[in-house]
Amino acid sequence: MRRRPWAAGLVVFLGLVLSGGGYAAATNVVQAETGSPAQVEEGRKLFLANCASCHGTNGEGAIGGPSLIGVGAASVDFQVGTGRMPGQGSGPQLRAKPVQFTQEQISAMAAYVASLAPGPAIPDEEYLRGDGDATHGGELFRINCAMCHNAVGAGGALTEGKFAPALGGVTPKHTYEAMVTGPQNMPVFNDANLTPEDKKDIITYLKYIEDNDSVAGFELGSIGPVAEGLFTWIFGLGFIIAITVWLGAKSN
Amino acid sequence: MSDIEKSYSPGLATDIEKPIANPGIEPHRIRMTDKSEKHARTAEKQIAVMFGVSVVGAIIAIWGFFAFPIVDGDLAATRNNSLWMGLGMALSMFGIGFGAVHWAKTLMPDNEVSEMRHQARSSxxxxxxxxxxxxxxxxxxxxxxxxxxxxxxxxxxxxxxxxxxxxxxDLGPVVGDTLKHTMWKPGTRLTKDPTGIPIKASDVTIGSVFHVIPEGLSEMEEHKLEEKAKAAVLLVRVNPSDLNEDPAKADWSYQGIVAYSKICTHVGCPVALYEQHTHHLLCPCHQSTFDLANHCEVVFGPASRPLPQLPIAVDAEGYLIAQSDFLEPVGPSFWDIRK
Structure with a gap:
């Protein structure tokens, strides 16, 4: 095959554009996260013993598990900290289950995975206190989150057995980490999309609705019009029918 | 003709010679309260209890009003106030109603009367x-x-x-061609909902979902919701190797960033349940599922058309812009959609 003279130039040009673009795309999610060498080494041992069979001995991914290079400490802290990892069984979606490691061990594994390549870091405490603007957080939640997680975070169904979990009882740290890393089928909400302040406001909103009773009384699981309609049909109409029968019956 | 056919005559199936006999009125049954004074006494007490319950209900309503004062800005306080007043007043009304009906059924005269029907024609x-x-x-x-x-x-x-x-x-506006056009024009920047902040291509990392409105929509004073209902867009970046693009539309995306109308082609709900790994977009109303990696074709549910794609590009400053309006109407199909 004869090479055209400008082909080499084009390849170099494309390579430069792509690597530059890739760098630009990566920079806005990268935060510095460095553990002490001892912590990283401790994390590497735990990783080899508990994670490497699926994720590869260097976190490069293997059959059954994706690569962990560049997923960041936040991803490890979320996945292991909510018990989703180490994964158990196969199915449409891995579920939260009792956590199998201490926070110290989780932090060590997070530090090890963060040392492989830069990625989203564990969020600062200042964004997790829930002292932001709940109204703004509520608006952002309804635009970005409510279609899957329900307007008050009660969760909802996705396709083919997958589901968006209920958000009640999830710690602010895990909520933040889920937004920034996009676990399983959840999309990523990086800091350009929802700034750390926006995420703080969303966490404030979730905390507010968790701490305050529903102003409308019975929530019926907050799962929407089907549950509410069923309740009204069975109890409301049932009551009316019972009264009608009693009105029409003769006294004995 | 067979014997069976001969034995039936066509026409009315009713035998007007032998009409169904008038069943008359059921025999009168004497109530227990008419038979024994003891039962009448019991019924009297029951009615009094029901009226008494009504008084209790009224007192509960008054108590609720004072025990849960409405505090400005505290919605939960309003809820408790309304709840107890409502329950009390309902109990009060039902008490009177049940008492009155029970009184009429057990103690008031039990005569059964039949009234004859008269001719409607005047003399x-x-x-x-x-x-x-x-x-x-x-x-x-x-x-x-x-x-x-x-x-x-x-x-x-x-x-x-x-x-x-x-x-x-002349009632109502003339629809004209408004169903076929949205706010998107060549060069309109893609901005974040609700802030209207423009989006750079480098902001959209793989797996990201942005809820997008056209530049200028967030500042609109009039018809904002009408325009938003047509122009809302979902912006997603997928690994370019996962995208199965139509060669004719290959330049509608930018390095794996694709923009699709958020308005379901079934009945217009916002389709925004995006699954990062399957690239499925699910509509929460009727479970129509669109495959984003495959031109948003319908893979499940009642929608009949793929979601329209918004052709996008990047301007000199790196911001995402629309190449043009949608090239087909967004949202539910209508009868002259292809015209």
Missing amino acids: DETRAQALEIVKLADGESGFSRRKLIRRSMYGALAFFPIPAIIIFG
Whole structure:
């Protein structure tokens, strides 16, 4: 095959554009996260013993598990900290289950995975206190989150057995980490999309609705019009029918 | 003709010679309260208890009003106030109602009465009188005699409703081609909902979902929601190798960033449940599922068309812009959609 003279130039040009673009795309999610060498080494041992069979001995991914290079400490802290990892069984979606490691061990594994390549870091405490603007957080939640997680975070169904979990009882740290890393089928909400302040406001909103009773009384699981309609049909109409029968019956 | 066919005559299946007998009124059953004074006494007490419950309900309502004062800005306080007042007043009303009905059923006279049905036609005498009045009025007004007045009046009555018909015909806006166009124009920047901050291509990392409105929408004063309902867009970046793009539309995306209308082609719900790994977009209303990696074709559910794609590009400053409006109508199909 004869090479055209400008082909080499084009390849170099494309390579430069792509690597530059890739760098630009990566920079806005990268935060510095460095553990002490001892912590990283401790994390590497735990990783080899508990994670490497699926994720590869260097976190490069293997059959059954994706690569962990560049997923960041936040991803490890979320996945292991909510018990989703180490994964158990196969199915449409891995579920939260009792956590199998201490926070110290989780932090060590997070530090090890963060040392492989830069990625989203564990969020600062200042964004997790829930002292932001709940109204703004509520608006952002309804635009970005409510279609899957329900307007008050009660969760909802996705396709083919997958589901968006209920958000009640999830710690602010895990909520933040889920937004920034996009676990399983959840999309990523990086800091350009929802700034750390926006995420703080969303966490404030979730905390507010968790701490305050529903102003409308019975929530019926907050799962929407089907549950509410069923309740009204069975109890409301049932009551009316019972009264009608009693009105029409003769006294004995 | 067989014997069976001969034995039936066509026509009515009812035998009018032998109508169903009138079952009459059920035999009267004497109530226990009529038979024994003891039962009547019990019923009396029951009614009094029901009226007593009504008083308790009224007291609960008053208590609720004072025990849960409405605090400005505290919605939960309003809820408790309304809840206890409502329950109390309902109990109060039901108490009176149940008491009154129970009283009528157990203690008031229990006579059964049947009323005969009368003919609806008036007597000949009344009919003749009515005719007399009409003739008298006709004679005195000259309605039959004065043809000019009668006919001009018919004309006036016929023309009178025409303005109303014309006004009704003009109700509501003329739809025109508004169903086929949105706010997107060549060069319109893609901005974040609700802030209107423009989005750079480098902001959209793989797996990201942005809820997008056209530049300028967030500052609109009038018709904002109408425009948003047509122009809302979901912006997603997928690994370019996962995208199965139509060669004719290959330049509609930018390095794996694709923009699709967020309005379901079934009945117009916002489709925004994006699954990062399957690239499925699910509509929460009727479970229509679109495959984002495959031109948003329908893979499940009642939607009949793929979601329209918004052709995007990047401007000199790196911001995402629309190449043009959608090239097909967004949202539910309508009867002349292809025109």
